[in-house]
Amino acid sequence: VKYWLMKSEPDVYSIDDLARDKHAGWDGVRNYQARNYMREMQIGDQVLFYHSNATPSAVAGIAKVVKNAHADPTQFDRKSKYYDSKSSPEDPRWQQVELGFVKRLPKAVALQDIRGEKALAKMDLLVRSRLSVQAVKANEWRKILQMGGA
């Protein structure tokens, strides 16, 4: 099992939305490295659900991969803000995975608290702040869950 971190703006889609929906296609990723990470994901992989552009920005909960990477349908939808005229169903450029809800963290782990932890200093969240899909190491995963009271 591998560990990941995926960002979403809670105003757009939050951990509460995922709790309500039970599962959701992670559409709208338009960055090649983020896409490549999603291609590596396997069913059962564990995901930190991070609220970006929030007050405070924080890891809010846990999700899991329930469907491996497949074409993101929004790239073909002319009405979608994620429409990509250079992509086609025959040769899709963008992919999504499907995530299932696991749980909320009893205590959200704020970015500031992550910054304060030496063991987490190398997380992509701190080093490559703009990447929306990131890999998380096992020791980082355990630390975040511990900080979140899980």
Added chain:
DNA sequence: GCCAACGTTGGC
């Protein structure tokens, strides 16, 4: 709302 960081586009 500002703006730094940084990924992408496109002219050459």
Added chain:
DNA sequence: GCCAACGTTGGC
């Protein structure tokens, strides 16, 4: 292939 211009992300 370089790099300036431009657009987006995301913390604050």
